[in-house]
Each structure stands twice: as C-alpha cells, then as structure tokens.
Amino acid sequence: MIGGIFSIHYYVSSTEYNYTSQPNAPHCTGSLDFRELRFARTMVFAIKEINNSSELLPGVTLGYQIHDSCASVPVAVKVAFQLANGIEPVFFPNQSCSKSATVHAVVGESGSTPSIAMSRILGPFAIPQVSHYATCACLSDKLQYPTFSRTIPSDYFQAAALARLVKHFGWTWIGAVRSDSDYGNNGMAAFLQAAQAEGICVEYSEAFYRTNPRAKVRRVVEVIRRSTARVIVAFVASGDMLVLLSELEGMALAPLQWIGSESWVTDREMLRFHLFAGAIGFGIPRSVIPGLRDFLLDLEPAQVSHSALLTEFWESAFDCSLGGSQTTAGQKPCDGKQNLRDLHNPYTDTSQLRVSNMVYKAVYAIAHAMQSIICTDRPNSPRHCKTSVPVEPRQVMEHLRKVNFTRNGYKVSFDANGDPVATYELVNWQVKDGHMEFVTVGHYDASAPDGQVFTMKKNITWASGQPQVPVSVCSESCPPGTRKAVQRGRPVCCYDCVPCSEGEISNATDSLDCITCSADYWSNAEKDECVPKPVEFLSFHEVLGIILTSCSLTGACMTIMVAAVFYRHRDTPIVKANNSELSFLLLFSLKLCFLCSLTFIGRPSEWSCMLRHTAFGITFVLCISCVLGKTLVVLMAFRATLPGSNVMKWFGPSQQRLSVVLFTLVQTVICTLWLILSPPFPLRNMKHYKERIILECDLGSESAFWAVLGYIGLLSILCFVLAFLARKLPDNFNEAKFITFSMLIFCAVWITFIPAYVSTPGKFTVAVEIFAILASSFGLIMCIFAPKCFIILFRPEQNTKKHMMGKMPSKSL
Missing domain, CATH: 2.10.50 (Tumor Necrosis Factor Receptor, subunit A; domain 2)
Incomplete structure (x- = not known):
C-alpha cells in the first residue's frame, strides 16, 4: 500500500471551539486545484501501470490511499497519523500499538511546510516519504527528517541558480517577495545568501501568506509599487501568488521583470495574468509520460460518481450537477454529453508535464525499492518475487536510497540526503498569437562542469515585450577613471x-x-x-633654453669683439694704462664664463653634471682674480707715485700672474676634492613634482658647492672693498670706480641668486643659475670694458697719455 497526499484544495474550514461539544473534523473547502488533481491522478496511473507490468513487481499488486491536505499543516498531520495507524475512530487500550503501518511509503506532500509536519510524524515510524514538490533545503537534514526523500531538486540549488541568473543579466538592485512559509522563508534565505555572494543587493524583502488579512497583502503591493527596483524575485507558492496577482492586477505599475521560482513559474493558472508577460524562472524539465493523457481523459460519469473528489471536479469543470434533479444553485443537471477532451484546463493540459513526472518517478522509485526487497534476479531465468515475504516500511526506506534506474529516458536516483541531481529549464513567458506560452530558453545542470552549468539556447522576451535586457541597478556603472x-x-x-x-x-x-x-x-x-x-629639463629646443643660449653666445661674441678692439689698439695709452695682460686674461675668463653657462642646458649626463659646476667655479674665480689683480694694480700704482715708495717692484707683472694663479689654484683644489670625494651626478627627481620627472644634477656634496660659491663671494667682496677704497684716486680715467660698479652688480646678483636658487623648482633652478652667471658676466664686461671701448672707438682724442695723466680736462661721457 502506498499513501498519497496532495494539496487539492487550498483552504480548510474554520472550526469554532466552544468546549461544550466535540468539534467537527477539519475539512477542505474552496475551489479545486485542477493541477494538484492531475498530480494525484498521475500517481494512480503509475500504480496501475506497475500492476500491469511483468517486469516490475510481477505477481505483486500495489494499492493506494490518496488524501487531500488542503495545504494545511493540521490536516496534513491528521492524514499522516491515519496513514501510519489506520483510520479507526476508537482506540482500544488493551491492543498493542506495535502493528505495522497501514502504508509502506507515502508520496507527497506538494508544499514544504506540510511535508515538514508529515515527516516529523512519519519519521519515528520509519515510513519513507517521497515528495514530488517540497523543495525546502531544510528537508535535506537527515538528522531531523531521516525518512524524507524527494524527486524534485532542493531549493538550495534553485536559489544558487536564480542568483546566477540575476548576475548573468547584470541586475544588482532587485526586490524580493516570498511566501511566509517554510518554502518561501528558507528558499529566500538561501537565495539572499547566494545573491550576496554574487554582489547583488535587495531593496526590500516582503513576506505574505494567502490567509493573511488583505491589508497586509496590499502593503506588500504598495512596497512593490514604490520601489525603484525593476526586477522582482518571487519565491512564492502558486496559491499565494494568485492572491498577490489579484491585488496587482489593474494597478498602474512601471514594467516589472518577474523572476519566478519553480512553484509558480510553470503553473498554467498564472497565464491569465498578462502582468507576468516576459517573466522568467527555473522550472522542472518538461517530460513526456506515454499513456497519461488518455488515462486522465478517459473518465465517464459513472466512474466519476463513485468518487466525491472526481464528482466535485466534474461539476466544477462542466458547471453542471451529477445529482440529477438535486442541483445546486445556478447549475443544470449533467446530460451525459460532457467530454473531458473538449476542456482546456490544467487537468487536461499534458503539453508540459513537469511536476507530474516527479510524482510518476516517486511512485516508480518506491516500487523499485520494494522489488529489491522481495525479488531476486537469476541468470538466464525470469525475475522471481516472493509475494509471501512481509515488507516493512523500514526496509523500503533503506532500499529507497539505493535505487538507480531510468524510466522513459529520465534517470532516478538519490544522494545521501535523499535529493536528486538538480536540473532545471529556464522558462520564459512569451505571448504568441495572443496567448501566453511557456518557452524553454535555457538549461541549468548542477552536475555539469564549470562553465557549462548554465546555458542559453533562445532569445528571451522581456517585460512589456522589450527586446533589450531591462536595467535594474541602484547606481549606474562607474566608468573607467x-x-x-x-x-x-x-x-x-x-x-x-x-x-x-x-x-x-x-x-x-x-x-x-x-x-x-x-x-x-x-x-x-x-x-x-x-x-x-614627462621628463623635464632645460632643453636647447624650448623658448627659455633658446633665449639663454642666445644670451650666452651673444656675451661670448661680445667678449671676442672687445678682445679684438683691445688687441687692435693694444699700443694706445688706455689699453696700456689698464694692464693689457690682465685685461686680455679677464676677457678670456669672461668668454669662458659665458660659454660655461651652455653646460647647464640640455639633458644632464654624468660628465655635464661634473663639468658645469666645476667649470663655473674655476672660470669665475679666474675672472674675479683678474679683476682683483687690476684693482691691486690701481692701488699699487697710486702708492708708487708717493715720494720714496718702491711698492710697484713688489707687485709687478710676475706677481700679478702669480696672484691670479694662486687664487685660481685654491678654487681648483676645492673642485678637485669635490669631484674625487662626492662628485655631482644626474638625478631623476620625482619628489618635487609627482606628475613629472625632473632631470637635474645632484650636487653630490652640498658643502663643496657652497664652498665654491663662498670662495667666489669672498674674492668678490675683497675686490669690491679694494675698488671702493680706490674709487676717488686722482686720475681722469680711474678704473677702480668701474670695478666698484661691476663688483656691486656681481655681489647683488649672487646675493639674490641664493634664495632664488633654493626656492625655485625644477628646470627653473638651472635657469636661475644661468641667469646669475650671465648677469654677473655682462655686468663685468659692461662696467669694465664698455667705457674703454667707447673711448677707443668714439673718443680717440681722449686716448692719449696726457689725458690719462690728468693734464687735460676731461669731457663728461
């Protein structure tokens, strides 16, 4: 005997407890669920098919008891007790309770919550329960539900599949509704966990149940209406979904993309709601059961009248009464011409047998478990079954987990938790020729290798018939950058x-x-x-580099021109009077000063870094040494005119040359030590500016650099002081006052240079240094040599010995 429990009705009569009389037993009310009736009839068909088979349980007849649970826990518990103990209304204390159960196995229930309640009743009796539609992942816990198995995959796999589906289409902002039951709550919890792992956010998660007050269902509808999510995942039982859709129908809503669980996404009762056009979801794979359609439709009024359930179905389907003259209000008597083949309802629709195949496989799984108990296979002989062997439910439960067979091309087996391999079809609700249809657009196989678990084979029609994938995000994607x-x-x-x-x-x-x-x-x-x-350095090709290069070359050319003028007029008094040898050496050093500024321009290299600072230091000391020598000559010359003075013999040409050499030698020693101990080197400076690289010359030793500058400054100050002291010496052409001006400019330039050099960044540091070199060099040549050249070229009458001796009045310049 096999028991069957189905939710053929969705409501149970309410009972008032007055505690004065025994309450009536609860009974099912409400409209008939034709789809659930088809499930129950499929169980009958499978049992009759097995009884007529010579291959499966030969000589053994299976019986069945089918009950309606009304999708109610109290009724399901009551039926579970009846299947376990019988339906005797009276309990006799002197009888033993150790007798076997009235059924060897149970098929059902359709809902997870009633199945949980049933499993807690059937478990202690070791009665195996095989559900065709209870998908709650909690039922895989064998510690709590040791006798429970199912032919439909667990919601654990469906939740993962739905999360992957949502992620596949780029939806990260969704709404969620669920049945306030074990099916909805556990299924949605598994989905939310999988969605979080996929980076999907849920704007809201609302729960309701079909028996809730209408105000609560309306509140859920209002949440959906006000939300910004355009995609809704509904983990809802089909009976609950009908209640929700009844409230949503007729409301002005923005197009919503519904993602459904297998409970309702393949329920043809929903097709009348065009609000769901474009909905997608995972459903049980469609199947074909040969002979089932003929069995379902081969019902005659005489056969129907023997069953109260079939009578209710017949009267509801044809809107007539089988009671003859005793008709209900608004119903005419059935005239016997009614034919089920003329109807189009979920009972007669066998085009997409999905859950029906789960019932079919559940019955066959139980039959195979029984056969493994009582039948033995012998080689070269027909299967032999011992019909006299008593079969206990516990034995069926133990052998049920081991079954592994294929029926009509569909494999049936269970894992250690009593779950089958998870396979789904991706179903899309599409409108064709004005009618809504289920179209399979993809597949999901949890046992497939990575990358092949989820496959698409057809295009999807989206909500409101849109060809493109709807967008449902809380924030738009952030672009690169x-x-x-x-x-x-x-x-x-x-x-x-x-x-x-x-x-x-x-x-x-x-x-x-x-x-x-x-x-x-x-x-x-x-x-x-x-x-x-970008690499930054003072280049010959940029405007600043061209200007400084031009100034440098101009200064060098000017120096050569002055030297040429002096050389041509080397025998004139003004050239002789100003120490022509030191003048030519000074012009040579000035030329070097102008040219050494060119070493600061261009990409720094190891040699240019060592050359630029040392060449600059030595040439400038040579220059200042010449100026200092000229200043000393002026002072000594005045002393030599005093009576009894013999000072000029101590500062003649040899001494002048020696002083220049000695002063320059000191700077040369400093620069040599600098190059030996810590020479300058090229550096990629990335600290001053983060966005560009400054190519510069690191000083190596800052002490050496400031020693070079300090020595130049010391000589300059000494030269300035001496020239200042000699500026008013009696002479028509006193060179000391020009040297004073030149040293004043020189010192001013280099004193200004120090803070500018320290604070100026990048290539402008080099430009400041070049500017200081050029400015001081131009100052020297303009102050010392320009007046002489002016007299030589434009006032030759003043270029006489008498005029130089002060014996002729001078004209103002």
Whole structure:
C-alpha cells in the first residue's frame, strides 16, 4: 500500500471551539486545484501501470490511499497519523500499538511546510516519504527528517541558480517577495545568501501568506509599487501568488521583470495574468509520460460518481450537477454529453508535464525499492518475487536510497540526503498569437562542469515585450577613471562614482579601488591609463633654453669683439694704462664664463653634471682674480707715485700672474676634492613634482658647492672693498670706480641668486643659475670694458697719455 497526499484544495474550514461539544473534523473547502488533481491522478496511473507490468513487481499488486491536505499543516498531520495507524475512530487500550503501518511509503506532500509536519510524524515510524514538490533545503537534514526523500531538486540549488541568473543579466538592485512559509522563508534565505555572494543587493524583502488579512497583502503591493527596483524575485507558492496577482492586477505599475521560482513559474493558472508577460524562472524539465493523457481523459460519469473528489471536479469543470434533479444553485443537471477532451484546463493540459513526472518517478522509485526487497534476479531465468515475504516500511526506506534506474529516458536516483541531481529549464513567458506560452530558453545542470552549468539556447522576451535586457541597478556603472564609493547607510550596490586621485587609475568598469601608477608613470587626463611621466629639463629646443643660449653666445661674441678692439689698439695709452695682460686674461675668463653657462642646458649626463659646476667655479674665480689683480694694480700704482715708495717692484707683472694663479689654484683644489670625494651626478627627481620627472644634477656634496660659491663671494667682496677704497684716486680715467660698479652688480646678483636658487623648482633652478652667471658676466664686461671701448672707438682724442695723466680736462661721457 502506498499513501498519497496532495494539496487539492487550498483552504480548510474554520472550526469554532466552544468546549461544550466535540468539534467537527477539519475539512477542505474552496475551489479545486485542477493541477494538484492531475498530480494525484498521475500517481494512480503509475500504480496501475506497475500492476500491469511483468517486469516490475510481477505477481505483486500495489494499492493506494490518496488524501487531500488542503495545504494545511493540521490536516496534513491528521492524514499522516491515519496513514501510519489506520483510520479507526476508537482506540482500544488493551491492543498493542506495535502493528505495522497501514502504508509502506507515502508520496507527497506538494508544499514544504506540510511535508515538514508529515515527516516529523512519519519519521519515528520509519515510513519513507517521497515528495514530488517540497523543495525546502531544510528537508535535506537527515538528522531531523531521516525518512524524507524527494524527486524534485532542493531549493538550495534553485536559489544558487536564480542568483546566477540575476548576475548573468547584470541586475544588482532587485526586490524580493516570498511566501511566509517554510518554502518561501528558507528558499529566500538561501537565495539572499547566494545573491550576496554574487554582489547583488535587495531593496526590500516582503513576506505574505494567502490567509493573511488583505491589508497586509496590499502593503506588500504598495512596497512593490514604490520601489525603484525593476526586477522582482518571487519565491512564492502558486496559491499565494494568485492572491498577490489579484491585488496587482489593474494597478498602474512601471514594467516589472518577474523572476519566478519553480512553484509558480510553470503553473498554467498564472497565464491569465498578462502582468507576468516576459517573466522568467527555473522550472522542472518538461517530460513526456506515454499513456497519461488518455488515462486522465478517459473518465465517464459513472466512474466519476463513485468518487466525491472526481464528482466535485466534474461539476466544477462542466458547471453542471451529477445529482440529477438535486442541483445546486445556478447549475443544470449533467446530460451525459460532457467530454473531458473538449476542456482546456490544467487537468487536461499534458503539453508540459513537469511536476507530474516527479510524482510518476516517486511512485516508480518506491516500487523499485520494494522489488529489491522481495525479488531476486537469476541468470538466464525470469525475475522471481516472493509475494509471501512481509515488507516493512523500514526496509523500503533503506532500499529507497539505493535505487538507480531510468524510466522513459529520465534517470532516478538519490544522494545521501535523499535529493536528486538538480536540473532545471529556464522558462520564459512569451505571448504568441495572443496567448501566453511557456518557452524553454535555457538549461541549468548542477552536475555539469564549470562553465557549462548554465546555458542559453533562445532569445528571451522581456517585460512589456522589450527586446533589450531591462536595467535594474541602484547606481549606474562607474566608468573607467572612477571608483565606487559606498553611500553611507545604504547597500553596497548604491554608490557614488568618485574620480581617481592624481597618479591613480581604474581601467575597468565598476572598479572598487584605483590602482596607483608605478614610479615612472602618471595617470592621464581620463584617469584610465598610466602613461610615462614627462621628463623635464632645460632643453636647447624650448623658448627659455633658446633665449639663454642666445644670451650666452651673444656675451661670448661680445667678449671676442672687445678682445679684438683691445688687441687692435693694444699700443694706445688706455689699453696700456689698464694692464693689457690682465685685461686680455679677464676677457678670456669672461668668454669662458659665458660659454660655461651652455653646460647647464640640455639633458644632464654624468660628465655635464661634473663639468658645469666645476667649470663655473674655476672660470669665475679666474675672472674675479683678474679683476682683483687690476684693482691691486690701481692701488699699487697710486702708492708708487708717493715720494720714496718702491711698492710697484713688489707687485709687478710676475706677481700679478702669480696672484691670479694662486687664487685660481685654491678654487681648483676645492673642485678637485669635490669631484674625487662626492662628485655631482644626474638625478631623476620625482619628489618635487609627482606628475613629472625632473632631470637635474645632484650636487653630490652640498658643502663643496657652497664652498665654491663662498670662495667666489669672498674674492668678490675683497675686490669690491679694494675698488671702493680706490674709487676717488686722482686720475681722469680711474678704473677702480668701474670695478666698484661691476663688483656691486656681481655681489647683488649672487646675493639674490641664493634664495632664488633654493626656492625655485625644477628646470627653473638651472635657469636661475644661468641667469646669475650671465648677469654677473655682462655686468663685468659692461662696467669694465664698455667705457674703454667707447673711448677707443668714439673718443680717440681722449686716448692719449696726457689725458690719462690728468693734464687735460676731461669731457663728461
């Protein structure tokens, strides 16, 4: 005997307890669920098919008891007790309770919550229960439900499949509704966990039950209407979904993309709601059961009248009464011409047998378990079954987990938790020729290798007939060059797009963090790519470099021109009077000063870095040494005119040359030690500017650099003081006053140079140094040599010995 429990009705009569009389037993009310009736009739068909088979349980007849649970826990518990103990209304205390159960196995229930209640009753009696439609993942716990098995996959797999489906289409902001039952609550909990792992956010998660007050269902509808999510995942039982859709129908809603669980997404009762056009969801694979349609439709009024349930179905389907003259209000008597083949309802629709096949496989699984108990296979002989062997439910339960067979091309087996392999069809609700149809557009197979678990084979029609995938996100995707910043107090899917900082990039959409570019690279303007940092140095090709180069070459040419004028007029008094030898040496050193500024321009190299500072230091000391020598000559010459003075013999040409050599030698020693101990070297400076690289010459030893400048400054100050003292010596052409002006300019330039050099960044540091060199060099040549050249070229009458001796009045310049 096999028991069957189905939710053929969805409501149970309410009973008033007055505690004065025995309450009536609860009974089912409400409209008949034709689909559930088809499930029950499929069980009958499978049992009759097995009884007529010579291969399966030969000589053994299976019986059945089918009950309606009304999808109610109290009724399901009552039926479970009846299947376990019998239906005797009276209990006799002197009888033993150790007798066997009235059934060897149970098929059902359709809902998870009634199945849980039944399993807790049937479990202690070791009666195996095989459900065709209870998908709650909690039922896989064999510690709590040791005798429970099912032919439909667990919601654990469906939840993972739904989360992967949502992620596949890029929906990160969804709404969720569920049945307030074990099926809905456990299924939605598994989905939310899988969705969180996929980075999907849920705007709301609402629960309701079909028996809830209408106000609560309306509140759920209002949440859906006000939400911004355009995709809704509904883990709802089909009976509950009908209640929700009845409230949603007729409301002005924005197009919503419904994602359904297998409970309702393949229920043809829902097809009348055009609100669901474009809905998608995972359903049990469609199947074919040969002979089932004929069995379902081969019902005659005489056969129907023997069953109260079939009578109710017949009268409801044809809107007539089988009671003859005793008709109910508004019903005419059935005239016997009614034919089920003329009807189109969920009972007669066998085009997409999905859950019906689960019932079919459940019955066959129980039959195979029984056969493994009482039948033995012998080689070269027909199967032999011992019909006299008593079969206990516990034995059926033990052998049920081991079954492994194929029926009508569908494999049946169970794992250690009593679950089958999870396979689903992706079903899309499409309107064709004005009618809604279920169209299979993809498959999901949890046992397939990675990358092949989810496959698509057809295009999907979306909500409102849109050809493109709907968009449902809390925030638009962040483009490359930005990163996601979560909004305070909101889910992680709600974020702001914050531009990457300087030196950081994001080269992908929806980047969580920006990537810092390596040391030699910097972010471009769009912040989506690291590009090489521009290298900066004072180049010959830029405007500033061209100007400074021109000034340097101009100064060098000017020096050569002055030297040419002096050489041509070397025998004139003004050239002789100003120590022509030191003048030519000074012009030579000035030329070197002008040219050494060119070493500061261009890409720094190891040799240019060592040359630029040492050449500058030595040439400038040579220059100042010549000026200092000329100043001393002026002072000594005045002393030599005093009576009894013999000072000029101590500062003749040899001494002048020696002084220049000695002064220059000191600077040469300093520069040599600098180059030996810690020479300047080229450096890629990336500290001052983050966005570019400055090529510069590191001083190596800053002490040596400031020693070079300090020595030049010391000689300059000494020269300035001596020239200042000699500025008013009696002479028509006193060179000391010009040297004073030149040293004043020289010192002013270099005193100004120090803070400018320290504070100026990058290539402008080099420009400041070149400017100081050129300015001081031009100051020297203009103050010392310009007046002489003017007299030589334009006032030759003053270029006489008498005039130089002060014996002729001078004219103002």
